[in-house]
Amino acid sequence: MILDRAGDRLVLEEFRLADGASHRAADLVLAATDPEGVPLLSSIADDRDVASVRCIAAGAAAEDGRLDHSTFEPLVTGWAPLRTYRPRVAESSVVRPRSYHLAVTESGINDSDPALLGRDPRPGGPSEGDVRPIDLLWIGMPDDSHAGLLVVLGDGGAGPGAAAAWPLPLSEALGVRIYRGSARS
Numbered sequence: 001m002i003l004d005r006a007g008d009r010l011v012l013e014e015f016r017l018a019d020g021a022s023h024r025a026a027d028l029v030l031a032a033t034d035p036e037g038v039p040l041l042s043s044i045a046d047d048r049d050v051a052s053v054r055c056i057a058a059g060a061a062a063e064d065g066r067l068d069h070s071t072f073e074p075l076v077t078g079w080a081p082l083r084t085y086r087p088r089v090a091e092s093s094v095v096r097p098r099s100y101h102l103a104v105t106e107s108g109i110n111d112s113d114p115a116l117l118g119r120d121p122r123p124g125g126p127s128e129g130d131v132r133p134i135d136l137l138w139i140g141m142p143d144d145s146h147a148g149l150l151v152v153l154g155d156g157g158a159g160p161g162a163a164a165a166w167p168l169p170l171s172e173a174l175g176v177r178i179y180r181g182s183a184r185s
Contacts, residue, residue, distance in 0.1 A: 008057060009085065011082065021074075021076070023047065045178075099182050104179075137152070
């Protein structure tokens with residue numbers, strides 16, 4: 001689950017669970033493929049829309065990172081196209097996160113001025129209440145486009161309630177899909 005070599009990629013697969021399909025059953029299928037990876041994440045807009053994000057090693061073809069759709073066959077009604085991302089930031093602690101959040105969009109241009117990266121636009125920077133430790137941060141740019149972004153956060157304590165800290169009300173209008181999930185027990 002660690003991105004540590006130049007050329008490593010992030011793979012995103014979004015899909016829709018069938019009526020009556022269990023999120024837990026789908027996550028167990030995913031866990032059989034990638035037991036140490038990010039668990040299955042559910043959309044905040046519709047929990048039948050789910051996502052899997054994982055790492056593939058440098059030199060591996062994107063198709064090598066694709067989930068085996070046949071193992072999900074009775075659980076899934078449709079698949080979005082496979083997307084791959086080049087890591088822009090890939091940091092993780094030794095502590096495994098207990099909750100995860102994923103935000104993904106095809107909007108926004110990635111060819112911005114590098115001097116602006118990391119600069120907080122708020123006067124005075126973040127307040128003390130805005131800061132909390134995270135155990136995983138992946139930010140990726142699409143392999144096939146100059147527009148878009150993928151952000152994965154993993155933290156150790158807040159759990160699903162931490163979604164309130166994300167700018168959820170504007171996400172749909174801005175074309176951002178947000179997912180959340182908890183570590184496997």
